[in-house]
Amino acid sequence: MNKRDPLYSLRARAASPTYVTQPYLPPLAEFIPYLEEIWESKVLTNGGSFHQQLEKALCEYLDVDHIALFANGTLALVTALQSLRITGEVITTPYSFVATAHSLLWNGIKPVFVDIDPKTLNLDPERIEAAITPQTTAIMPVHCYGHPCDVDAIQRIADNYNLRVIYDAAHAFGVRNENGSVLRCGDLSVLSFHATKVFNTFEGGAIVCPDAKTKQRIDHLKNFGFVDETTVVATGINGKMSEVNAAFGMLQLRYIDEALTRRKSIDHTYREMLAGIRGIECVKMAGETTANYSYFPILVNGDFPISRDALYASLRESQIYARRYFFPLISEFPMYRGLPSASPANLPVASDVARRVLCLPIYPGLEMDQLNTIVAVIADCAR
Template sequence: MINVTKPFLPPREEFNRYLDGIWNRGWLTNNGPLVNELELKLKEYFDVPHLFFVGNGTIAIQIAIRALRLTGKIITTPFSYVATTSSIVWEGCSPVFVDIHPQTLNLDPALIEAAITPQTSAILATHVFGNPCDVEKIQAIAQRHNLRVIYDGAHAFGTNINGRSVFHHGDISTLSFHATKLFHTTEGGAIITQDAALAKEIAHIRNFGHDGPEKFHGLGTNGKNSEFHAAMGLCNLPHVTAILAKRKELSLRYNAMLKPLQCIRPVLQPLTEYNHAYYPIIFKEEKDLLKAVEALHHVYVYPRRYFYPSLETLNYVEQGQEMKISSAISQRILCLPLYYDLSVEEVVMICRALLRAQNY
């Protein structure tokens, strides 16, 4: 069986060394030494001043919204994982969907300003499949209208723009370290900001609002993560270069073999060093996608319709204008298996099954 993804696991002896330390210290959570070490190493990796390791990528977005004190309406993308939208609603704000660019699949900057009203407080955009948003245009719009910017960077670990991490952009970037991601801590996430005042606010919110053992800064939540999860991250981080290289190798093999297939691929932003987080293909029609899925299932390969459905169709958001591009793409896009342990031979088999299904 070949699933769309499979977690990378480091050599067990590397993880066991960290477990020995946890057992010796008896310090399991509450900002322990391994959490601190992971935060420091990730700040160095991304070259950012402030990074907080949290429980998951969803709580990261929720804390970002809370730290920025956002209210009213937040402009966002309909083409993302459901957590991007649900976090906005969870925090008492209203998502306002703006359609995506048909080539990059990211929030289309050309459509944002028409959706801004006096109630708009922020833009929450996703770097879809690790492909950076048009950060310069979004920042210019935000400055003109005095809006804050959050980037959902759940897929963007290892993606650079102009030689720097994509996480240097926006007021806050959020990350997911879920087991399905190319870098993971089993469960986990992070929040990155360049702003020292915001960092102080995030630190309080992440830890119930504590400002000392018996004093509270304000309303907070439990956004912390454990020493066990930090240990997995510390084991996986030294392998990131190899993970990125392998994913690139497999993606290039897909590219070469699937040239005859009448599918299109997302277009990367200029000056992007891509992380190959996913391998999505977009079929001409949904029936072609369904035919491909059936053919792959016959050889025990399980791709994913990702993202599907378009988020403006969720039953807990205000039903408004249809997002025509997002809706059309979501019906025709399929992510093929891509992970470190996937072999070149398995990629060849997957490609052959797809080509047979489309009569090539």
């Protein structure tokens, strides 16, 4: 490191790396009584007391009617598709984590990629209709970065063509629009409670269900298809959340509002500090009335003196591990790039955004001196 570098003192003070995210962990002492109760009951899984408590508590917090807990969000996506008996082709976004499309392949479904809106970075409703074929059975949009999709436009298209809508809502915990919880939109919404998410259960996920009958079918599917000790009604999988994960979720709910408030503060501070840096564009909100500030993506534009990848490398030199979410596009991975819809010519907006996006660190424990260092590195690269 060059000691004449104006950022030397800031970089030298970095005691440890700053990652793009860090899980929120409540006080360990507060988790011990939950574990003691599990040890006393000897019930570790199969819909125990904490599992039932967390389902009820999440329904109340998220303002939804029914929720089915899962061991992780990917199993929830796979099961959501099975529960609605989706086949054929499903229209989805190339701009997401690979689990979105992987869940389709696991079910023998052909993904059809459609480009994204340049402002919201979500699936562009204006491009969906052109991708519909006689084999299309559903649409799987993603509320990218927790910013809501144009749910009304998507639902109109689905209604016109008799299609199902399953939202990958992995980023959208607690997000609301003018009509209430976005998790109520579509036929099903799938959540992730992975350690990187705003609400985590170490590992975990859930499906938001519109009615008790749908939840019952999903509960059967996540438990091998068992209805009772001797009756199996479907080719289910083992997707159950353990009691330890559910108990941790109950504790996390005590602190979720505090964690979201801190995220909001960091988001606002970033926007203020980056506002004067030419060539750096902060991704705007997309109509949410309640946001969860799950990510902080910026776009590196042509006015910035160096490329996105060069900025990424400069941040890493200062032990700041920003991430290029989402680069490369799902459509560029080997198992997808042979699809006609995966052609870059079909996805100009997503291809462009993937080359310019950078998600900066954001999590409740991010300190002001870390935030100052992040912005200082970006500002230095802008000179």
